[in-house]
Amino acid sequence: SAVISQKPSRDICQRGTSLTIQCQVDSQVTMMFWYRQQPGQSLTLIATANQGSEATYESGFVIDKFPISRPNLTFSTLTVSNMSPEDSSIYLCSARGEKYEAFFGQGTRLTVV
Amino acid sequence: EDQVTQSPEALRLQEGESSSLNCSYTVSGLRGLFWYRQDPGKGPEFLFTLYSAGEEKEKERLKATLTKKESFLHITAPKPEDSATYLCAVQAPGTASKLTFGTGTRLQVTL
Numbered sequence: 001s002a003v004i005s006q007k008p009s010r011d012i013c014q015r016g017t018s019l020t021i022q023c024q025v026d027s028q029v030t031m032m033f034w035y036r037q038q039p040g041q042s043l044t045l046i047a048t049a050n051q052g053s054e055a056t057y058e059s060g061f062v063i064d065k066f067p068i069s070r071p072n073l074t075f076s077t078l079t080v081s082n083m084s085p086e087d088s089s090i091y092l093c094s095a096r097g098e099k100y101e102a103f104f105g106q107g108t109r110l111t112v113v
Numbered sequence: 114e115d116q117v118t119q120s121p122e123a124l125r126l127q128e129g130e131s132s133s134l135n136c137s138y139t140v141s142g143l144r145g146l147f148w149y150r151q152d153p154g155k156g157p158e159f160l161f162t163l164y165s166a167g168e169e170k171e172k173e174r175l176k177a178t179l180t181k182k183e184s185f186l187h188i189t190a191p192k193p194e195d196s197a198t199y200l201c202a203v204q205a206p207g208t209a210s211k212l213t214f215g216t217g218t219r220l221q222v223t224l
Contacts, residue, residue, distance in 0.1 A: 042214040092156050101147055104156035
């Protein structure tokens, strides 16, 4: 299994600002993903982070709002831009293992005030 | 569109009281069904992957089974430390490893 480290673990941000979340995996992985988990709800995929190319976004999520970078096989960042209170959520980084199972980081709890 | 429905939403058990959690799914060809455990304030922890109907996996007090339409997570003689939210997810072929999650079952095990 892969060990995934995310930072920050939590943050409180002012509306209109941006926050960049970092995700580091302890081994090279084929695929990395970013999920959002809103209070009391399940996980929703934001995008697939592609190494060396633009991320693939799911319906309802756009690059201008959630720019993603993946410069190598072990690291990715997600930026939440121009934040509003509706962006308050837990953001989770995930990496795909050898047999398609996904491993998750501890998450970043974001509160926008 | 892939869909995953978990039931019950919440379950309260006494220590030692065995039960099952259900995960019903609709997917165009199942590549894998996954069970995760999530503790409050933490990311999901991988438990099992099931690939085909009839397959079973076990880990301590947990046993996962799979049919063509649903999966069960059986909890035998649970302990308070088994309290968590249990999430089910499916992956369909050709979806670039995208997982579709259910809303989870919140399990509370009391003494």
